[in-house]
Amino acid sequence: MSTQETAIQPEYLCRIAIDPLSRVEGHGKVTLLTDKDHRIRQARLHIVEFRGFEKFIQGRPYWEVPVVVERLCGICPVSHHLAAAKAVDQLVGARELTPTAEKIRRLMHYGQTLQSHAVHFFHLASPDFLFDFDDPAAHRNVGGVMSDYPDIARQGVRLRKYGQEVIRVTAGKRIHGTGAIPGGVNKALSLQERNDLLADIDLMIQWGRGILRLVKQAYQLNPGYFTYFATIRSNYLGLVRADGALDLYHGGLRARNERGEILFDHLDYRRYSQVIREQVKPWSYMKFPFIHSLGSEQGWYRVGPLARINNCDFIPTPLAEEERREFMALGAGQPVHMTLAYHWARMIELLHATEAIKELLLDPDIFGDERVVRGEMAREGIGVIEAPRGTLFHHYRINEDGLIEKANLIVSTTNNNQAMNESIRQVAERYLDGKELTEPLLNQIEVAVRAYDPCLSCATHALGRMPLIVELVEEERGTVVSSLIRDTDGTVRNERCASGLN
């Protein structure tokens, strides 16, 4: 872990804030503390949103949860919807879904992956690939892409629209649908819906391959930059299918260390709490998960496209598998640690999503009538899914009346919290240290964060265990008169400053 997390004497340092971080989902900021020689002494990614989902769903009926918690996000609601639905399946004793239910949910999920990856790459990240760092900020955005590269921008819009349409026909709405219900789904596809989607899928696959060519060109133009920028060596976590294949909907947990050695494999995700712990730090609303056996210093890990491609043994669709092999050759037998390779891995997944959608559209099970199964009720349910941004955990416990008693959500971005902080410290040290800071230089920090495609809205869902500090400030002099502090263990203490005791 970097030594730049906490400066020793911050009061003598100059504070620079990148606030808000642009072209990421949600609201966050980065603060840098520099000394008089512009040396970086502290670099932190702060998440400044406050949501509270885990708390306010307490006391609500369990069957509401998939529809309530999907409101965590407008970009990846399907992931929350399905992770919660998988947990609720366990509550209603649905051990195995009908083929129709599982395939409709998978279709919804791949549609979600396609649209989310498309919106990140084209709308948020493509300016980082297509323009220089010192390109004017007013042009270095999706507007600039649309004016300079209209064909690429149009593909991005159409790919996203296609993914949204897949979601609409499976969930009822493009955003915040209701498709997954306890033990199954509430609708299958009609022939018309299937045929409408099938008509365009080959074009989507073709565009998916085209984007990968663009990413690879960017790498080949500047391999040194790709290799070292924000790159950190880390552990990786994600779901894999029983045969080791990439599977975004269901599987067992696999973790590798930085050398690619398996730490645990095919672990039933209902036992996640045995291997994952979360740490709270007073300067961020986002928790810091880590692999318990390695401890918080060494046990942090990365999730998401890079982790999934590093973790799986193969991708079960041919074109994406071909791309995976080419990608993994970069690591020469070890995981690929390049942070910017997240974009590359993400586009491999986008291609995989288009192929997977085509397979599902050609599967007759998506028209089936058997949509729901039920069994014996249980009091606890844990749903895990590979959301676009990484492994997503939903854990619920209900009381005997069926009301939510306790909820724990570890969202994808939270898993990457320490890694994002490590990456910005690497960039700060390598590219900013000792320099007069300018907007293009600070943009590099954002490029590092953006590679992870963080969703800061999702990542700040918790309430109740966060440390909080409320300060009473004397108006004229601006001095702090007293502070009310709630510690991480929930205790509240009042600290009065000497100057405020009169």
Add this chain to the structure above:
Amino acid sequence: MSERPHFTLDGRRVPFQDGQTLMTAALDAGVYIPHLCFNPEFTPHGSCRVCLVEVNGRVQAACTTPAAAGLIVQSEIEELREIRRGILQMLFVEGNHVCPACEKSGACQLQAVAYYVGMLAPHYTHFYPRRPVDASHPEAVLDFNRCILCELCVRASRDVDGKNIFAVQGRGIQARLVVNTPSGQLGATPFSLHDKAAQVCPTGTILIKHRGYETPIGQRLYDRKPISVVGDVAQVSESRGGRRHD
């Protein structure tokens, strides 16, 4: 044969029979007047005031005003729409009506009437009352957050089911729906999903347990057509062979 007596509603002749109110005559004729606490199967209550109409210049509740020959009644005028919107807005802020996540969404009369009267936002400051869900019954859940005190469940349980399970306690702003048992829990009552009281809630207060969202978006009652076309106005006019005015 003499012509049936009639009144005029928004310029349209509406025939009626002795004993009918403006509301029931309008429903028979297939003409919709927005309403919440009124249900054609129950004695009018006149409490929600959503069905206010202008009768010969005076504002009165359509559900309790007897029909009389020659009355000039206006319903779809802007002044009344504004009053109705205000009433709906107050109902929305008084409880906790989270339509996006509510399983009744798309089939909720309160939501459908709000759409019909053009309510686009709650306007007033939310009360955010704390009202715990009662899930003590094995088959049903009571979500008091969504109660609008129409008393349809009270009337149905007392007058049809003969169980007298629900009651309204308190007055004015303190009024709230309660379960008529010492514990106040639905689980301690003989309530059944077959009861009339289980069928009449115009919001999502009384719900079937363990089920929800089973009708896909797009196929719910008010997804395709407004309540003025597919609500009880359609059921009543069709059951009586009347004609519905779209």
